[in-house]
Amino acid sequence: MTASYRIVISDKAYSSWSMRGWLLLAAFDLPFEEEFVPLYSPEFEAMQRAKAPGRSVPMLEIAEGGRTLRVWDSLAIAETLAERHPEAGLWPADPAHRALARSLAAEMHAGFTALRGACPMNLHRQGRPRAARPDGVGADLERLALVWGHALAVTGGPWLGGAVFSAADAFFAPVATRLDSYALMTPGTEAYAGRLLGHPAVARWIAAGRADPRRIALYDGVD
Ligand SMILES: N[C@@H](CCC(=O)N[C@@H](CS)C(=O)NCC(=O)O)C(=O)O
Structure with missing residues:
Protein backbone atom coordinates (compact mmCIF):
# COMPACT_ATOMS: atom_id res chain seq x y z
CA MET A 1 0.00 0.00 0.00
CA GLY A 89 17.88 4.58 9.65
CA LEU A 90 16.10 7.08 11.88
CA TRP A 91 17.59 5.22 14.81
CA PRO A 92 21.09 3.65 14.79
CA ALA A 93 21.30 -0.04 13.84
CA ASP A 94 23.50 -0.96 16.83
CA PRO A 95 21.23 -1.60 19.86
CA ALA A 96 23.56 0.14 22.32
CA HIS A 97 23.88 3.19 20.07
CA ARG A 98 20.13 3.13 19.47
CA ALA A 99 19.44 3.16 23.23
CA LEU A 100 21.77 6.12 23.58
CA ALA A 101 20.24 8.00 20.65
CA ARG A 102 16.73 7.44 22.00
CA SER A 103 17.78 8.62 25.47
CA LEU A 104 19.28 11.80 24.02
CA ALA A 105 16.27 12.59 21.84
CA ALA A 106 13.92 12.02 24.79
CA GLU A 107 16.04 14.21 27.07
CA MET A 108 16.00 16.97 24.47
CA HIS A 109 12.25 16.62 24.01
CA ALA A 110 11.59 16.97 27.74
CA GLY A 111 14.47 19.09 28.95
CA PHE A 112 16.90 21.97 28.39
CA THR A 113 14.04 24.22 29.44
CA ALA A 114 16.19 27.13 30.59
CA LEU A 115 18.00 27.34 27.25
CA ARG A 116 14.80 26.87 25.28
CA GLY A 117 12.89 29.45 27.32
CA ALA A 118 15.60 32.12 27.39
CA CYS A 119 16.84 31.69 23.85
CA PRO A 120 13.97 30.95 21.45
CA MET A 121 15.00 29.79 18.02
CA ASN A 122 15.43 32.75 15.70
CA LEU A 123 17.35 32.11 12.50
CA HIS A 124 17.42 35.84 11.74
CA ARG A 125 19.63 36.36 14.78
CA GLN A 126 23.30 35.44 14.49
CA GLY A 127 26.09 35.73 17.05
CA ARG A 128 24.29 38.18 19.35
CA PRO A 129 24.33 37.25 23.06
CA ARG A 130 21.42 38.01 25.41
CA ALA A 131 21.97 41.26 27.33
CA ALA A 132 22.26 39.15 30.50
CA ARG A 133 22.49 35.38 30.62
CA PRO A 134 19.36 34.05 32.37
CA ASP A 135 19.63 31.54 35.22
CA GLY A 136 19.94 27.93 34.18
CA VAL A 137 21.37 28.51 30.71
CA GLY A 138 24.94 27.81 31.85
CA ALA A 139 23.87 24.50 33.43
CA ASP A 140 22.07 23.50 30.22
CA LEU A 141 25.21 24.27 28.19
CA GLU A 142 27.29 22.11 30.54
CA ARG A 143 24.76 19.30 30.23
CA LEU A 144 24.89 19.57 26.43
CA ALA A 145 28.67 19.26 26.44
CA LEU A 146 28.44 16.27 28.78
CA VAL A 147 25.83 14.25 26.87
CA TRP A 148 27.12 15.12 23.40
CA GLY A 149 30.68 14.32 24.46
CA HIS A 150 29.59 11.03 26.00
CA ALA A 151 27.63 9.95 22.90
CA LEU A 152 30.40 10.90 20.48
CA ALA A 153 32.99 9.04 22.59
CA VAL A 154 30.83 5.89 22.94
CA THR A 155 29.64 5.70 19.32
CA GLY A 156 32.78 7.10 17.68
CA GLY A 157 30.78 9.92 16.02
CA PRO A 158 30.71 12.04 13.98
CA TRP A 159 26.96 11.92 14.78
CA LEU A 160 25.45 11.19 18.18
CA GLY A 161 24.46 7.64 17.16
CA GLY A 162 27.70 6.92 15.33
CA ALA A 163 28.58 7.07 11.64
CA VAL A 164 25.11 7.97 10.38
CA PHE A 165 22.90 11.01 11.14
CA SER A 166 19.96 9.83 13.27
CA ALA A 167 16.80 11.22 14.84
CA ALA A 168 18.86 12.21 17.90
CA ASP A 169 20.83 14.65 15.74
CA ALA A 170 17.58 15.98 14.25
CA PHE A 171 16.30 16.70 17.77
CA PHE A 172 19.40 18.75 18.63
CA ALA A 173 19.56 20.73 15.38
CA PRO A 174 17.48 23.66 16.68
CA VAL A 175 19.71 23.73 19.78
CA ALA A 176 22.75 24.18 17.55
CA THR A 177 21.03 27.16 15.90
CA ARG A 178 20.46 28.71 19.34
CA LEU A 179 24.15 28.32 20.24
CA ASP A 180 24.95 30.18 17.03
CA SER A 181 22.21 32.83 17.34
CA TYR A 182 23.00 33.77 20.94
CA ALA A 183 26.80 33.26 20.81
CA LEU A 184 26.65 30.37 23.26
CA MET A 185 29.16 27.98 21.67
CA THR A 186 31.54 26.46 24.22
CA PRO A 187 34.68 24.34 23.74
CA GLY A 188 32.58 21.27 24.58
CA THR A 189 29.81 21.99 22.08
CA GLU A 190 31.14 23.94 19.13
CA ALA A 191 32.60 21.12 17.02
CA TYR A 192 29.47 18.96 17.01
CA ALA A 193 27.11 21.96 16.80
CA GLY A 194 29.05 23.25 13.79
CA ARG A 195 28.83 19.84 12.15
CA LEU A 196 25.10 19.77 12.76
CA LEU A 197 24.61 23.22 11.25
CA GLY A 198 26.48 22.05 8.15
CA HIS A 199 24.38 18.91 7.59
CA PRO A 200 22.72 19.36 4.15
CA ALA A 201 19.12 19.03 5.35
CA VAL A 202 19.75 21.26 8.39
CA ALA A 203 21.45 23.86 6.18
CA ARG A 204 18.51 23.72 3.75
CA TRP A 205 16.02 24.50 6.53
CA ILE A 206 18.20 27.32 7.90
CA ALA A 207 18.56 28.92 4.46
CA ALA A 208 14.78 28.77 3.95
CA GLY A 209 14.17 30.28 7.39
CA ARG A 210 16.58 33.16 6.78
CA ALA A 211 14.99 33.84 3.40
CA ASP A 212 11.48 34.05 4.87
CA PRO A 213 10.43 37.72 5.21
CA ARG A 214 7.72 37.03 7.83
CA ARG A 215 9.03 38.37 11.13
CA ILE A 216 7.66 37.73 14.63
CA ALA A 217 8.25 40.69 16.96
CA LEU A 218 7.93 38.53 20.09
CA TYR A 219 11.10 36.64 19.14
CA ASP A 220 12.92 39.45 17.34
CA GLY A 221 12.44 41.58 20.48
CA VAL A 222 14.45 39.27 22.76
CA ASP A 223 17.19 41.56 24.19
N1 LIG B 1 5.92 18.46 22.26
C1 LIG B 1 5.60 19.01 20.94
C2 LIG B 1 5.82 20.50 20.99
C3 LIG B 1 5.29 21.17 19.73
C4 LIG B 1 5.04 22.65 19.93
O1 LIG B 1 5.05 23.18 21.06
N2 LIG B 1 4.83 23.35 18.81
C5 LIG B 1 4.43 24.74 18.88
C6 LIG B 1 5.05 25.52 17.72
S1 LIG B 1 6.83 25.50 17.73
C7 LIG B 1 2.93 24.80 18.74
O2 LIG B 1 2.37 24.19 17.84
N3 LIG B 1 2.28 25.53 19.62
C8 LIG B 1 0.86 25.71 19.57
C9 LIG B 1 0.11 25.08 20.71
O3 LIG B 1 0.70 24.25 21.41
O4 LIG B 1 -1.04 25.43 20.89
C10 LIG B 1 6.47 18.31 19.89
O5 LIG B 1 7.43 17.63 20.28
O6 LIG B 1 6.17 18.36 18.68
Missing part, protein backbone atom coordinates in the same frame (compact mmCIF):
# COMPACT_ATOMS: atom_id res chain seq x y z
CA THR A 2 1.45 3.37 -1.00
CA ALA A 3 1.35 6.09 1.62
CA SER A 4 1.94 9.78 1.15
CA TYR A 5 3.28 12.09 3.79
CA ARG A 6 2.41 15.70 4.52
CA ILE A 7 4.11 17.58 7.34
CA VAL A 8 2.30 20.56 8.81
CA ILE A 9 4.83 23.13 9.98
CA SER A 10 5.11 26.78 11.01
CA ASP A 11 7.63 29.54 10.36
CA LYS A 12 11.01 28.09 9.49
CA ALA A 13 12.87 30.94 11.18
CA TYR A 14 11.19 30.45 14.54
CA SER A 15 9.45 27.08 14.94
CA SER A 16 12.03 24.75 16.43
CA TRP A 17 9.61 21.84 16.79
CA SER A 18 8.61 22.19 13.15
CA MET A 19 12.29 21.99 12.23
CA ARG A 20 12.61 18.69 14.10
CA GLY A 21 9.55 17.18 12.42
CA TRP A 22 10.64 18.30 8.95
CA LEU A 23 14.17 16.94 9.47
CA LEU A 24 12.74 13.55 10.45
CA LEU A 25 11.58 13.29 6.82
CA ALA A 26 14.03 15.43 4.86
CA ALA A 27 17.26 14.16 6.43
CA PHE A 28 16.20 10.56 5.81
CA ASP A 29 15.20 11.02 2.16
CA LEU A 30 11.54 10.22 2.79
CA PRO A 31 9.30 11.91 0.19
CA PHE A 32 6.79 14.40 1.62
CA GLU A 33 4.80 17.55 1.06
CA GLU A 34 4.80 20.56 3.38
CA GLU A 35 1.83 22.50 4.64
CA PHE A 36 2.73 25.87 6.11
CA VAL A 37 0.62 27.46 8.85
CA PRO A 38 1.92 30.76 10.30
CA LEU A 39 2.43 30.87 14.08
CA TYR A 40 0.09 33.13 16.07
CA SER A 41 -2.39 33.52 13.22
CA PRO A 42 -6.09 32.84 12.57
CA GLU A 43 -4.92 30.17 10.09
CA PHE A 44 -3.12 28.41 12.94
CA GLU A 45 -6.30 28.41 15.04
CA ALA A 46 -8.29 27.12 12.06
CA MET A 47 -5.74 24.33 11.60
CA GLN A 48 -6.10 23.40 15.28
CA ARG A 49 -9.86 23.17 14.89
CA ALA A 50 -9.69 21.27 11.61
CA LYS A 51 -7.10 18.78 12.78
CA ALA A 52 -8.23 18.37 16.41
CA PRO A 53 -7.37 16.94 18.83
CA GLY A 54 -3.77 17.47 17.73
CA ARG A 55 -3.09 21.15 18.32
CA SER A 56 0.59 21.65 17.63
CA VAL A 57 3.11 21.60 14.83
CA PRO A 58 4.81 19.54 13.59
CA MET A 59 1.93 17.30 12.64
CA LEU A 60 2.49 14.41 10.27
CA GLU A 61 -0.41 13.36 8.06
CA ILE A 62 -0.20 9.93 6.51
CA ALA A 63 -2.65 9.37 3.65
CA GLU A 64 -3.03 5.68 3.11
CA GLY A 65 -5.76 3.27 2.06
CA GLY A 66 -8.39 6.00 1.79
CA ARG A 67 -7.83 7.38 5.29
CA THR A 68 -5.56 9.98 6.87
CA LEU A 69 -3.63 9.23 10.04
CA ARG A 70 -2.46 12.21 12.05
CA VAL A 71 0.58 12.08 14.29
CA TRP A 72 1.46 15.12 16.35
CA ASP A 73 4.43 15.56 18.64
CA SER A 74 7.93 15.22 17.24
CA LEU A 75 8.85 12.14 19.28
CA ALA A 76 5.74 10.28 18.08
CA ILE A 77 6.60 11.31 14.52
CA ALA A 78 10.12 9.91 14.93
CA GLU A 79 8.85 6.58 16.23
CA THR A 80 6.12 6.31 13.59
CA LEU A 81 8.52 6.96 10.72
CA ALA A 82 11.16 4.64 12.20
CA GLU A 83 8.59 1.85 12.47
CA ARG A 84 7.32 2.39 8.92
CA HIS A 85 10.78 2.81 7.36
CA PRO A 86 13.34 0.67 9.19
CA GLU A 87 15.61 1.00 6.14
CA ALA A 88 15.75 4.80 6.50
Whole structure:
Protein backbone atom coordinates (compact mmCIF):
# COMPACT_ATOMS: atom_id res chain seq x y z
CA MET A 1 0.00 0.00 0.00
CA THR A 2 1.45 3.37 -1.00
CA ALA A 3 1.35 6.09 1.62
CA SER A 4 1.94 9.78 1.15
CA TYR A 5 3.28 12.09 3.79
CA ARG A 6 2.41 15.70 4.52
CA ILE A 7 4.11 17.58 7.34
CA VAL A 8 2.30 20.56 8.81
CA ILE A 9 4.83 23.13 9.98
CA SER A 10 5.11 26.78 11.01
CA ASP A 11 7.63 29.54 10.36
CA LYS A 12 11.01 28.09 9.49
CA ALA A 13 12.87 30.94 11.18
CA TYR A 14 11.19 30.45 14.54
CA SER A 15 9.45 27.08 14.94
CA SER A 16 12.03 24.75 16.43
CA TRP A 17 9.61 21.84 16.79
CA SER A 18 8.61 22.19 13.15
CA MET A 19 12.29 21.99 12.23
CA ARG A 20 12.61 18.69 14.10
CA GLY A 21 9.55 17.18 12.42
CA TRP A 22 10.64 18.30 8.95
CA LEU A 23 14.17 16.94 9.47
CA LEU A 24 12.74 13.55 10.45
CA LEU A 25 11.58 13.29 6.82
CA ALA A 26 14.03 15.43 4.86
CA ALA A 27 17.26 14.16 6.43
CA PHE A 28 16.20 10.56 5.81
CA ASP A 29 15.20 11.02 2.16
CA LEU A 30 11.54 10.22 2.79
CA PRO A 31 9.30 11.91 0.19
CA PHE A 32 6.79 14.40 1.62
CA GLU A 33 4.80 17.55 1.06
CA GLU A 34 4.80 20.56 3.38
CA GLU A 35 1.83 22.50 4.64
CA PHE A 36 2.73 25.87 6.11
CA VAL A 37 0.62 27.46 8.85
CA PRO A 38 1.92 30.76 10.30
CA LEU A 39 2.43 30.87 14.08
CA TYR A 40 0.09 33.13 16.07
CA SER A 41 -2.39 33.52 13.22
CA PRO A 42 -6.09 32.84 12.57
CA GLU A 43 -4.92 30.17 10.09
CA PHE A 44 -3.12 28.41 12.94
CA GLU A 45 -6.30 28.41 15.04
CA ALA A 46 -8.29 27.12 12.06
CA MET A 47 -5.74 24.33 11.60
CA GLN A 48 -6.10 23.40 15.28
CA ARG A 49 -9.86 23.17 14.89
CA ALA A 50 -9.69 21.27 11.61
CA LYS A 51 -7.10 18.78 12.78
CA ALA A 52 -8.23 18.37 16.41
CA PRO A 53 -7.37 16.94 18.83
CA GLY A 54 -3.77 17.47 17.73
CA ARG A 55 -3.09 21.15 18.32
CA SER A 56 0.59 21.65 17.63
CA VAL A 57 3.11 21.60 14.83
CA PRO A 58 4.81 19.54 13.59
CA MET A 59 1.93 17.30 12.64
CA LEU A 60 2.49 14.41 10.27
CA GLU A 61 -0.41 13.36 8.06
CA ILE A 62 -0.20 9.93 6.51
CA ALA A 63 -2.65 9.37 3.65
CA GLU A 64 -3.03 5.68 3.11
CA GLY A 65 -5.76 3.27 2.06
CA GLY A 66 -8.39 6.00 1.79
CA ARG A 67 -7.83 7.38 5.29
CA THR A 68 -5.56 9.98 6.87
CA LEU A 69 -3.63 9.23 10.04
CA ARG A 70 -2.46 12.21 12.05
CA VAL A 71 0.58 12.08 14.29
CA TRP A 72 1.46 15.12 16.35
CA ASP A 73 4.43 15.56 18.64
CA SER A 74 7.93 15.22 17.24
CA LEU A 75 8.85 12.14 19.28
CA ALA A 76 5.74 10.28 18.08
CA ILE A 77 6.60 11.31 14.52
CA ALA A 78 10.12 9.91 14.93
CA GLU A 79 8.85 6.58 16.23
CA THR A 80 6.12 6.31 13.59
CA LEU A 81 8.52 6.96 10.72
CA ALA A 82 11.16 4.64 12.20
CA GLU A 83 8.59 1.85 12.47
CA ARG A 84 7.32 2.39 8.92
CA HIS A 85 10.78 2.81 7.36
CA PRO A 86 13.34 0.67 9.19
CA GLU A 87 15.61 1.00 6.14
CA ALA A 88 15.75 4.80 6.50
CA GLY A 89 17.88 4.58 9.65
CA LEU A 90 16.10 7.08 11.88
CA TRP A 91 17.59 5.22 14.81
CA PRO A 92 21.09 3.65 14.79
CA ALA A 93 21.30 -0.04 13.84
CA ASP A 94 23.50 -0.96 16.83
CA PRO A 95 21.23 -1.60 19.86
CA ALA A 96 23.56 0.14 22.32
CA HIS A 97 23.88 3.19 20.07
CA ARG A 98 20.13 3.13 19.47
CA ALA A 99 19.44 3.16 23.23
CA LEU A 100 21.77 6.12 23.58
CA ALA A 101 20.24 8.00 20.65
CA ARG A 102 16.73 7.44 22.00
CA SER A 103 17.78 8.62 25.47
CA LEU A 104 19.28 11.80 24.02
CA ALA A 105 16.27 12.59 21.84
CA ALA A 106 13.92 12.02 24.79
CA GLU A 107 16.04 14.21 27.07
CA MET A 108 16.00 16.97 24.47
CA HIS A 109 12.25 16.62 24.01
CA ALA A 110 11.59 16.97 27.74
CA GLY A 111 14.47 19.09 28.95
CA PHE A 112 16.90 21.97 28.39
CA THR A 113 14.04 24.22 29.44
CA ALA A 114 16.19 27.13 30.59
CA LEU A 115 18.00 27.34 27.25
CA ARG A 116 14.80 26.87 25.28
CA GLY A 117 12.89 29.45 27.32
CA ALA A 118 15.60 32.12 27.39
CA CYS A 119 16.84 31.69 23.85
CA PRO A 120 13.97 30.95 21.45
CA MET A 121 15.00 29.79 18.02
CA ASN A 122 15.43 32.75 15.70
CA LEU A 123 17.35 32.11 12.50
CA HIS A 124 17.42 35.84 11.74
CA ARG A 125 19.63 36.36 14.78
CA GLN A 126 23.30 35.44 14.49
CA GLY A 127 26.09 35.73 17.05
CA ARG A 128 24.29 38.18 19.35
CA PRO A 129 24.33 37.25 23.06
CA ARG A 130 21.42 38.01 25.41
CA ALA A 131 21.97 41.26 27.33
CA ALA A 132 22.26 39.15 30.50
CA ARG A 133 22.49 35.38 30.62
CA PRO A 134 19.36 34.05 32.37
CA ASP A 135 19.63 31.54 35.22
CA GLY A 136 19.94 27.93 34.18
CA VAL A 137 21.37 28.51 30.71
CA GLY A 138 24.94 27.81 31.85
CA ALA A 139 23.87 24.50 33.43
CA ASP A 140 22.07 23.50 30.22
CA LEU A 141 25.21 24.27 28.19
CA GLU A 142 27.29 22.11 30.54
CA ARG A 143 24.76 19.30 30.23
CA LEU A 144 24.89 19.57 26.43
CA ALA A 145 28.67 19.26 26.44
CA LEU A 146 28.44 16.27 28.78
CA VAL A 147 25.83 14.25 26.87
CA TRP A 148 27.12 15.12 23.40
CA GLY A 149 30.68 14.32 24.46
CA HIS A 150 29.59 11.03 26.00
CA ALA A 151 27.63 9.95 22.90
CA LEU A 152 30.40 10.90 20.48
CA ALA A 153 32.99 9.04 22.59
CA VAL A 154 30.83 5.89 22.94
CA THR A 155 29.64 5.70 19.32
CA GLY A 156 32.78 7.10 17.68
CA GLY A 157 30.78 9.92 16.02
CA PRO A 158 30.71 12.04 13.98
CA TRP A 159 26.96 11.92 14.78
CA LEU A 160 25.45 11.19 18.18
CA GLY A 161 24.46 7.64 17.16
CA GLY A 162 27.70 6.92 15.33
CA ALA A 163 28.58 7.07 11.64
CA VAL A 164 25.11 7.97 10.38
CA PHE A 165 22.90 11.01 11.14
CA SER A 166 19.96 9.83 13.27
CA ALA A 167 16.80 11.22 14.84
CA ALA A 168 18.86 12.21 17.90
CA ASP A 169 20.83 14.65 15.74
CA ALA A 170 17.58 15.98 14.25
CA PHE A 171 16.30 16.70 17.77
CA PHE A 172 19.40 18.75 18.63
CA ALA A 173 19.56 20.73 15.38
CA PRO A 174 17.48 23.66 16.68
CA VAL A 175 19.71 23.73 19.78
CA ALA A 176 22.75 24.18 17.55
CA THR A 177 21.03 27.16 15.90
CA ARG A 178 20.46 28.71 19.34
CA LEU A 179 24.15 28.32 20.24
CA ASP A 180 24.95 30.18 17.03
CA SER A 181 22.21 32.83 17.34
CA TYR A 182 23.00 33.77 20.94
CA ALA A 183 26.80 33.26 20.81
CA LEU A 184 26.65 30.37 23.26
CA MET A 185 29.16 27.98 21.67
CA THR A 186 31.54 26.46 24.22
CA PRO A 187 34.68 24.34 23.74
CA GLY A 188 32.58 21.27 24.58
CA THR A 189 29.81 21.99 22.08
CA GLU A 190 31.14 23.94 19.13
CA ALA A 191 32.60 21.12 17.02
CA TYR A 192 29.47 18.96 17.01
CA ALA A 193 27.11 21.96 16.80
CA GLY A 194 29.05 23.25 13.79
CA ARG A 195 28.83 19.84 12.15
CA LEU A 196 25.10 19.77 12.76
CA LEU A 197 24.61 23.22 11.25
CA GLY A 198 26.48 22.05 8.15
CA HIS A 199 24.38 18.91 7.59
CA PRO A 200 22.72 19.36 4.15
CA ALA A 201 19.12 19.03 5.35
CA VAL A 202 19.75 21.26 8.39
CA ALA A 203 21.45 23.86 6.18
CA ARG A 204 18.51 23.72 3.75
CA TRP A 205 16.02 24.50 6.53
CA ILE A 206 18.20 27.32 7.90
CA ALA A 207 18.56 28.92 4.46
CA ALA A 208 14.78 28.77 3.95
CA GLY A 209 14.17 30.28 7.39
CA ARG A 210 16.58 33.16 6.78
CA ALA A 211 14.99 33.84 3.40
CA ASP A 212 11.48 34.05 4.87
CA PRO A 213 10.43 37.72 5.21
CA ARG A 214 7.72 37.03 7.83
CA ARG A 215 9.03 38.37 11.13
CA ILE A 216 7.66 37.73 14.63
CA ALA A 217 8.25 40.69 16.96
CA LEU A 218 7.93 38.53 20.09
CA TYR A 219 11.10 36.64 19.14
CA ASP A 220 12.92 39.45 17.34
CA GLY A 221 12.44 41.58 20.48
CA VAL A 222 14.45 39.27 22.76
CA ASP A 223 17.19 41.56 24.19
N1 LIG B 1 5.92 18.46 22.26
C1 LIG B 1 5.60 19.01 20.94
C2 LIG B 1 5.82 20.50 20.99
C3 LIG B 1 5.29 21.17 19.73
C4 LIG B 1 5.04 22.65 19.93
O1 LIG B 1 5.05 23.18 21.06
N2 LIG B 1 4.83 23.35 18.81
C5 LIG B 1 4.43 24.74 18.88
C6 LIG B 1 5.05 25.52 17.72
S1 LIG B 1 6.83 25.50 17.73
C7 LIG B 1 2.93 24.80 18.74
O2 LIG B 1 2.37 24.19 17.84
N3 LIG B 1 2.28 25.53 19.62
C8 LIG B 1 0.86 25.71 19.57
C9 LIG B 1 0.11 25.08 20.71
O3 LIG B 1 0.70 24.25 21.41
O4 LIG B 1 -1.04 25.43 20.89
C10 LIG B 1 6.47 18.31 19.89
O5 LIG B 1 7.43 17.63 20.28
O6 LIG B 1 6.17 18.36 18.68
